[in-house]
Amino acid sequence: xxxxxxxxxxxxxxxxxxxxxxxxxxxxxxxxxxxxxxxxxxxxxxxxxxxxxxxxxxxxxxxxxxxxxxxxxxxxxxxxxxxxxxxxxxxxxxxxxxxxxxxxx
Amino acid sequence: xxxxxxxxxxxxxxxxxxxxxxxxxxxxxxxxxxxxxxxxxxxxxxxxxxxxxxxxxxxxxxxxxxxxxxxxxxxxxxxxxxxxxxxxxxxxxxxxxxxxxxxxxxxxxxxxxxxxxxxxxxxxxxxxxxxxxxxxxxxxxxxxxxxxxxxxxxxxxxxxxxxxxxxxxxxxxxxxxxxxxxxxxxxxxxxx
Numbered sequence: 001x002x003x004x005x006x007x008x009x010x011x012x013x014x015x016x017x018x019x020x021x022x023x024x025x026x027x028x029x030x031x032x033x034x035x036x037x038x039x040x041x042x043x044x045x046x047x048x049x050x051x052x053x054x055x056x057x058x059x060x061x062x063x064x065x066x067x068x069x070x071x072x073x074x075x076x077x078x079x080x081x082x083x084x085x086x087x088x089x090x091x092x093x094x095x096x097x098x099x100x101x102x103x104x105x
Numbered sequence: 106x107x108x109x110x111x112x113x114x115x116x117x118x119x120x121x122x123x124x125x126x127x128x129x130x131x132x133x134x135x136x137x138x139x140x141x142x143x144x145x146x147x148x149x150x151x152x153x154x155x156x157x158x159x160x161x162x163x164x165x166x167x168x169x170x171x172x173x174x175x176x177x178x179x180x181x182x183x184x185x186x187x188x189x190x191x192x193x194x195x196x197x198x199x200x201x202x203x204x205x206x207x208x209x210x211x212x213x214x215x216x217x218x219x220x221x222x223x224x225x226x227x228x229x230x231x232x233x234x235x236x237x238x239x240x241x242x243x244x245x246x247x248x249x250x251x252x253x254x255x256x257x258x259x260x261x262x263x264x265x266x267x268x269x270x271x272x273x274x275x276x277x278x279x280x281x282x283x284x285x286x287x288x289x290x291x292x293x294x295x296x297x
Contacts, residue, residue, distance in 0.1 A: 006108075019208040023205055035178075056225065065239070
């Protein structure tokens with residue numbers, strides 16, 4: 001199997017993860033499940049970054065650095081997401097996104 | 106482009122399917138705890154793919170970070186969710202159809218791009234050690250990335266602590282922040 005085909009299959013797997021994660025982030029009501037959807041999107045970015053490095057530019061570190069940035073974004077998202085969850089639950093016993101629509105336009 | 110060896114291709118194929126299957130399972134299973142571990146399985150599968158692609162360091166970081174992260178997440182699930190064990194089947198979704206359409210449309214648009222692009226066919230030199238390549242980049246040519254990451258993580262620590270603290274400035278200095286002395290349950294602290 002040619003390398004180009006493997007790259008395309010891997011990127012398709014990555015966008016499948018992005019699609020599933022997007023569905024979850026948009027459809028779930030519980031705040032923690034929304035965060036899990038966002039994590040799944042970033043999981044796809046990790047996979048796409050790794051595949052791009054191996055098949056397209058292994059001589060450059062850029063794709064690897066992109067994967068590192070995606071990992072950091074995951075960590076920041078989790079930390080801030082949990083902090084916001086704790087804060088809003090403490091203030092108003094809210095654990096669902098439908099109960100926190102103050103900023104709705 | 107460099108071909109994958111036989112075993113690496115097999116691993117990539119199996120783990121790729123596993124990562125998507127586990128990703129779908131996250132939003133299908135009833136139990137929140139099971140959903141957390143399905144997400145962990147998806148992350149570990151992607152870490153395995155990265156390992157097969159010679160990205161040893163990133164694979165290990167992904168696996169370790171996500172294992173701990175999902176353990177923390179399971180604790181939060183049990184703390185905040187009304188149905189953590191999935192003992193009574195319930196769906197907690199809104200606008201599921203619209204979300205599914207958006208997710209599927211995103212997948213189709215990106216997949217069409219992936220399968221219609223003429224990918225470059227060249228044979229670039231491969232580094233002996235991908236970890237060394239990354240380390241030299243973030244300590245040299247890509248140091249700005251490392252600086253931004255460091256500051257972002259520090260800001261996250263501060264913001265997370267401030268948000269998670271039970272008592273804020275309004276508890277300490279009144280609704281108009283005009284109290285001369287903060288109302289603290291224990292002595293000490295800022296502006297005393």
